[in-house]
Amino acid sequence: MSPQELAECISASGAIDLISTDVFDTLLLRTTRSARSRIRQAEHLFSRSLASRGWQIEPSLLITARAEAERLAFRALEAGRSGEVRLTDVIGRQLKLLGLPASEIATRLAIELDVEKKSLVPNRYLANVLLANRHAGRRIVAVSDTMLSAEDVRELIHHFYVPDLIGQIYTSSDCARTKRRGDLFPYVAEAESVSLGRILHIGDDVRADLANASVHGITAVHTPRPIWLSHLRKANGALALMRSALSSRTQFAKRPPAPLENAHAFGRFVLGPIVTQFCVRIWLYAAEVETHDRSALLFCARGGVGIREAFERVLARLSLPLGMRRGNFMVSRLVAARAAILTRSSAAVEELSREFRGRSFSDVASAIGGRRYSLPDRWNEPFAAGDFLDMLFHSSGEAVLSDIRQQNARFERHFSKLRNDTSRILLCDTGLYGSTQRLMASAFPALSIETIQFARANYKGHGEEHFPKVAGLLVERNCYSPLDIHSCVLRYWHLIESLFEPAIPSVRSFVEDGEDDVAANCGDIRYGFIDPGHRNDLLSGALGYVDELSIEGAVKASIDTELAWVRLKKAITRPTAEVLHCLDLPARSVDFGRPDVLNVFRPHQARPTLSRLASLRAELWREGAIAREFPVLKHALLPMLDSMHSVRAVIAR
Incomplete structure (x- = not known):
């Protein structure tokens, strides 16, 4: 759109009191340099700055830590209800992972802005139109979805334009609202004391600047960038990624690998770095959630008990701060299914249908009710999902339903005590499908419940409507691919579950324990009351690796992890007699109230x-x-x- 066309569009818009403009790719135009390329340059500059002051941190490690911190921050944001990722938080977590002081945030941010200044060009045409309207008495503001603060954006604008071009600057990171959700526009209107219908907004993004502004009655002017520019940026990003991969130094990975003579050694040298990587990602995700919501991190029995042990040790060794409420959660798919059944959830019926394929209604009743029942002959017929809820809530299922309600009432007391007054619940588990989250979300719709787990895969072929609330922190793939090294765990998932699960039974039943507490058949699984590494050589070996980390240990673990994943994939897909000896794991129960066990x-x-x-x-x-x-x-x-x-x-x- 030419300056004359833009000016005519503004004139034709009628009574306009306020003009808001997007910043990046509207008022300040990005060149063909990609975000990845800009970050790569900034981290190289930061590495040299650190070296001049005595810290030897390779650029590749800075890049990796920044990418992980940013990716998981946005993933946590997407699963939540509001807020925005702030660059200062991302950089702060990046520095924490590398054992660097928080005082370096200012240095790294200054480098970020300097690189931005070299990667932007002014949109003089738009600036002239805005300046003319400002002189005509209209207020001009900038509205941007960005991790940068308004102060940072103002510095960039002032670098290219006269100081009086833009009045107020509203950024999503400062306002905790975004254009892409649409809630930033009403916020700006209220702050500027102007009605939405008397605002004209200019921007390049179809969704954020055009559609979402128009929904609020704002006059929106779309100023798209050429499509070829997007393609060139993608090519530039791919080139930057290739350069980063080629320049990555793996001094720890190049050393001769330690021998794997037993399960403890396998846990220490192969699973130890991978467990550390998992725990670091839990922290990155949870740290972002903590900035926006009253939240709780609950580790689901059984696998979550082992994860919690490793997680707390990683936090302590690396000095990673997390004030979020945490607890070991006495839950299982069976327990969550009871709660969901009482809401007549289709998700619960679907889960039962899969778990009890070929079994009778009576078998299902025994599992979820917790005992054998004397039921009419109809209950001895093969289980049919479409009939189950009607039968359960009929008079013939009264005894079963009564037991379900009693057990669920005790479970809800436990759940309520753990979460306290928090409204956003992070369940932490091994994986894969996220059944517990799906069932819990059905049972407690008023709460925001999500799951962070080792891997996520739809191996069941069920619906994926809950997947936006289920994050596989290391793997998100429905099947193993030889080209995706992390997906090797899907070939032997029993290994990951056995790694984290202590030798306790799955949670099936609750009993009263005093006036205001309950206990479960799994025993006392509170953190510090149970040793998940007992008789678990793989986990005790992995914890041994964690216990030797220093405060800068995330750097070592990050490099060790490269070799660890290579060794794990080889062990799973090309096992030797030595590996078979290390990974011939004990049988484990199939859960869901059944006595069946699975052998490797x-x-x-x-x-x-x-x-x-x-x-x-x-x-x-x-x-x-x-x-x-x-x-x-x-x-x-x-x-x-x-x-x-x-x-x-x-x-x-």
Whole structure:
């Protein structure tokens, strides 16, 4: 849009008291340099600045820490209800991970602004139009969705324009409201004491600047940038990513790997760095949530108990601050299903249908009610999702329903005591589908409940409507891909669950424990009252790695993690006899109120080769079963299996 067209558009808009302009790619035009390229340059400058003052931090580590802090901050923001990510918070967490003092935030922010000044050009045409309208008596403000503060944005604008061009500056980071959600526009109108209908807004973004402004009755003028500019930025970003990968130094990873003679050693040298990475990401996510909401971080039994132990040790070793309320949560899918059933949730029925496929209504009643019942013959028929709730809430299911209500009332007391007055609940678990979150959200719609877990995958083929509230901090993929090293855990998920789960039963039932408390069949799982590493060599080894970290240990762990993931993938997809010895894990219960257990391997039997090959489909860890059953043929079978997974991953995408 030419200056004349813009001026005519403003004139034709009628009675306008206030003109608001977007900043980036509107008032200040970005060049072809991508955000990734700008950050890369800034971190190189910051690394040199640190070196001149005695801190030797490689640019690649600064880049990685910044990227992780920013990515998880935005992920936490997306799952919440309001707020905006602030650059000072992101930089502060980045520095914490690298053992640098908070006093360096100002230095890093100054570098960020200097790089921005070299990556922007003024939009003189727009500035002239705005200046003419300012002289005509209209107020001019800037409204921007940005991690920068208004003070920082003002510095950038003043670098290119006369100081009196823009009056007030409103940024999402300062106002905790955004244009992309639309709630920043009413805030500006109220602050400026002007009606929304007498505002004209100018910007380049179709959603934030055009659609969301128009919804509020604001006259919106769209000034898009050329499409080719976006393509050039993406190419520039890809080039910056390639350069960062090539320049990354992995001095720890290049040292000879420690031998893995037993499960403790495997836990220490392979799983230790990965567990540390997971805990650091929990902290990054939770730290952002803490800035916006009254929140609680609840670690779900059973796996959450081991995660909590590792997490608290990582916080202590790396001096990572987190004031958020935390607790070990006596919950399971069975317990959450009871709560959801009482709201007649379809999610609960769907979960029961999968877990009890081929079983009877009576079997389901026994599992969720907690005992055997004398029920009419109708209850002995095969379970049918469409009939279950009607039968349960009928007089014939009265005894079952009564037990469910009693158990749920006790569970709600436990849940209420843990969360106290918080309204945003972060459940922390191993993964994969996020069933507990889905069920809990159905049961407690007034609360904001989300889950952060090791991995997220829709292996069940159920609905994914809850996935925006479920974050897989290390893996988010529905199936293993040989090209995604982190997804190797999906080939042997039993390993991750066994790593974090202490030797306690799944939560099934609650009993009264004093006047205002309850206890569960799992025993006392409060932090400090249970040792998750007891008789768990993998976890005790991983905790041993954590306990040796220094305050700068996130740097070492970040580098060690590169080698750890390579070794883990090789161990899972190309297991040796040594690895089989380390990872032949004990059986674990299937949960959901059933006595069934799952074994990693079926009992070894002398069977024909074809029969043994056919039975591989039922194994929890197929690669391990192949290496165990076919020590010679594995050299052909394992590559073949990997190729099949490559094809499957391509089809899935």
